Amino acid sequence: MPADGDGTGAGIRPASGVLSVDAMGGDLGPEAVVAGLARAIRHTPAMRFIVHGDSAVLSALIAKRRGLSDHVTIRHADGVVRMDDKPSQIVRQGKDSSMWSAVESVRTGEADVCVSCGNTGALMAVSMIRLRKLPGVQRPAIAVLWPSRSAGGFNVMLDVGADIRADPDDLLQYALMGSSYARNGLGLERPRIGLLNVGTEETKGRAELKEASDLIEANAGAAGFSYVGFIEGGDIPGDTADVIVTDGFTGNVALKTGEGTARFVRDMLGEAFSATPLSKIAALLAMGSLKRLSKRIDPRRVNGGVFLGLNGTVVKSHGSADETGVAAALDLAWNLSRSGFSERLKSRIASATRAKETQE
Amino acid sequence: MPADGDGTGAGIRPASGVLSVDAMGGDLGPEAVVAGLARAIRHTPAMRFIVHGDSAVLSALIAKRRGLSDHVTIRHADGVVRMDDKPSQIVRQGKDSSMWSAVESVRTGEADVCVSCGNTGALMAVSMIRLRKLPGVQRPAIAVLWPSRSAGGFNVMLDVGADIRADPDDLLQYALMGSSYARNGLGLERPRIGLLNVGTEETKGRAELKEASDLIEANAGAAGFSYVGFIEGGDIPGDTADVIVTDGFTGNVALKTGEGTARFVRDMLGEAFSATPLSKIAALLAMGSLKRLSKRIDPRRVNGGVFLGLNGTVVKSHGSADETGVAAALDLAWNLSRSGFSERLKSRIASATRAKETQE
Numbered sequence: 167m168p169a170d171g172d173g174t175g176a177g178i179r180p181a182s183g184v185l186s187v188d189a190m191g192g193d194l195g196p197e198a199v200v201a202g203l204a205r206a207i208r209h210t211p212a213m214r215f216i217v218h219g220d221s222a223v224l225s226a227l228i229a230k231r232r233g234l235s236d237h238v239t240i241r242h243a244d245g246v247v248r249m250d251d252k253p254s255q256i257v258r259q260g261k262d263s264s265m266w267s268a269v270e271s272v273r274t275g276e277a278d279v280c281v282s283c284g285n286t287g288a289l290m291a292v293s294m295i296r297l298r299k300l301p302g303v304q305r306p307a308i309a310v311l312w313p314s315r316s317a318g319g320f321n322v323m324l325d326v327g328a329d330i331r332a333d334p335d336d337l338l339q340y341a342l343m344g345s346s347y348a349r350n351g352l353g354l355e356r357p358r359i360g361l362l363n364v365g366t367e368e369t370k371g372r373a374e375l376k377e378a379s380d381l382i383e384a385n386a387g388a389a390g391f392s393y394v395g396f397i398e399g400g401d402i403p404g405d406t407a408d409v410i411v412t413d414g415f416t417g418n419v420a421l422k423t424g425e426g427t428a429r430f431v432r433d434m435l436g437e438a439f440s441a442t443p444l445s446k447i448a449a450l451l452a453m454g455s456l457k458r459l460s461k462r463i464d465p466r467r468v469n470g471g472v473f474l475g476l477n478g479t480v481v482k483s484h485g486s487a488d489e490t491g492v493a494a495a496l497d498l499a500w501n502l503s504r505s506g507f508s509e510r511l512k513s514r515i516a517s518a519t520r521a522k523e524t525q526e
Numbered sequence: 527m528p529a530d531g532d533g534t535g536a537g538i539r540p541a542s543g544v545l546s547v548d549a550m551g552g553d554l555g556p557e558a559v560v561a562g563l564a565r566a567i568r569h570t571p572a573m574r575f576i577v578h579g580d581s582a583v584l585s586a587l588i589a590k591r592r593g594l595s596d597h598v599t600i601r602h603a604d605g606v607v608r609m610d611d612k613p614s615q616i617v618r619q620g621k622d623s624s625m626w627s628a629v630e631s632v633r634t635g636e637a638d639v640c641v642s643c644g645n646t647g648a649l650m651a652v653s654m655i656r657l658r659k660l661p662g663v664q665r666p667a668i669a670v671l672w673p674s675r676s677a678g679g680f681n682v683m684l685d686v687g688a689d690i691r692a693d694p695d696d697l698l699q700y701a702l703m704g705s706s707y708a709r710n711g712l713g714l715e716r717p718r719i720g721l722l723n724v725g726t727e728e729t730k731g732r733a734e735l736k737e738a739s740d741l742i743e744a745n746a747g748a749a750g751f752s753y754v755g756f757i758e759g760g761d762i763p764g765d766t767a768d769v770i771v772t773d774g775f776t777g778n779v780a781l782k783t784g785e786g787t788a789r790f791v792r793d794m795l796g797e798a799f800s801a802t803p804l805s806k807i808a809a810l811l812a813m814g815s816l817k818r819l820s821k822r823i824d825p826r827r828v829n830g831g832v833f834l835g836l837n838g839t840v841v842k843s844h845g846s847a848d849e850t851g852v853a854a855a856l857d858l859a860w861n862l863s864r865s866g867f868s869e870r871l872k873s874r875i876a877s878a879t880r881a882k883e884t885q886e
Contacts, residue, residue, distance in 0.1 A: 313790070314790075315790065327725075330724060330732055331732075364687055364690060364774070364775055364778040364779065364782075365687075365778075372690055372775065398778075398779075398782045399780065399781065399782025399783035399784075399785075399786055400782040400783070400785055400786035400789075401786065402786060402787075403786050403790040404786065412779075414724070415724055415732065415776070416775070416776060416779055418724040418725075418758075418759070419722060419724065419758075419759040419772075419776050419779065419780055420759065420779055420783045421759065422724075422758045422760040423760070423762055423783045423784050423787075424759075424784070424786075424787045425759075425760055426759055426760035426761065426762060426764065426784075427783075427787040427788055427791075428787055428791055429760070430673070430674075430675065430763040431787075431788055431791045431792070432791070433675075434822055435795070435819060437819075438812070438815040438816060438818060438819035439812060439815060441815045441818070442814065442815060444811050444812070445811065445812045445814070445815035447811055448808040448810075448811035448812030448815070449808070449812070451804050451805065451807055451808035451811065452798070452799060452804070452805045452808030452809070452812070454804070454805070455798040455799060455801045455802060455804075455805035455808070456798060458798060458801070459794050459795060459797075459798040462794055
């Protein structure tokens, strides 16, 4: 097993300690990305970046941020992947894009983790083509962190949209990858894995989920996680499971529904507090507490879907990520880089695949 | 088309104006149900009930509520369906249960709508067997109201768990039934229908959803609804569609995720307001506004999943419904009874089925 990234940050090195950042393609443009870089190094001065995009634009933006240029190598790319570009188009014509270039730096080993705010479908397509799937993984997955009642304040859910289908073997892979992610990203030694279903009774749900449940249970011991069985939608923000395993269709609907509901409640709360003069005063008095709440459930703070199951780790930031959102995605990428996550995940999958081959 | 229920409430009549209520089987027992009946008639003195369960227990509870006995006929039933009873068991052995008896009153035409807090699976199984599916309906569905940004404050979503699968024809039926429900339950003349998917681009999502989308679009004109196309999880509480159509697996996960997220945010809000002395004072000042908010997003107020696609309407109340929750389910049942919903839905489905047969 490889050593963790040492994080001493002695300039840009060919191995770990470097993040590859696609500076173009987000809704707010390179300004937001560069602001995020500046914010991230205030917390973590050891961070080093290769930043991909229009070099003239980027040099000017970076020069404005005191001390940032010491942390950055700019890699010029002419093209930009737009939000409405089709993945197939990018794969054929996107080789000059900042996204392609950013993924490439992970492939060559110059950087550990790639971060992009671009179009999810295109980023997954480019990542699949350049990084390739880990041996033993049929479908890569996108994992997100979800604010929850668990001790660490977050649960992991995957897949939230890399692939709209998943068979029992895929769901087992998601359990393995998710537990590896929870171990390295959330510091949980023995993550609790739950399989999303309707109703917790064994008689309910789809047949392929029963098969997946048996498979995951059989692998729990060897893979070092606890399997808590079927869970329901209400358990996603709960303290029952640390890792929620599901197919990408269901996971994407759940993610968007949860985000939409939180946004709806937050908006209603805002209306409630501006409804009467008394409630406006109350809002002022409660400002500190409300800010803490809002921070706790702020989607920007858990910004970053992580692509799992490839030879290298890619963090997909929200397209609309601002400075705070970009910095959160960079922090996440940094933690994964420091823990040597890519290599650990690879060896975990390899040992599960070997075990399966031995059984067969 | 039948006349609406007249609601004059002149005693119990064999036709409309009567609700059939399963008083047993909820988590809080017959006390909560009888309290709900008493609450409901305070708003709507015209309501009449046939109440099913242990007659000794029910008479005693009803006698304690002033004036309630004038609104109620008690129908004795020995058995009770428990939350953990299996549907197949109930179908074989549950004929003496209050649930069976409550559905039976709708079948015989003594009552318009049945209300039960019992086990969903058992209630659906009994309803299917006794009421039977409407001609042209392959899979019945459960529809719920969801607090939303729409003008009326609610959207309809179906199916949320009657069946874990749905093919394109079923999804078309759900669109027809959901638009009929929105018309009668929410008073929307031309409901906007959306089909739940991942990503709104036409190239995304499952193949059967594309087929369903075409089918629903082709039927929009004749059925009197607008079709807004694919929507995402974030649109469920939004103002894009009044009716969200999906299969029962996805719908159930979305429903539970939304409820769980709203509960999580509410609990965090409670913690925020008790965090400091200042925030406690703020909570007092904002009490009125917070109560309005909490009412707006209170799941008890939208209590009642409606079984659609049967010869008769059944409202499934939350198992844990208290007085407020039961009264909300009764109000919903009353509105559907008054609008002659069962007959209107039947004729809507019949005309769509005829149109389809003519095309073929």
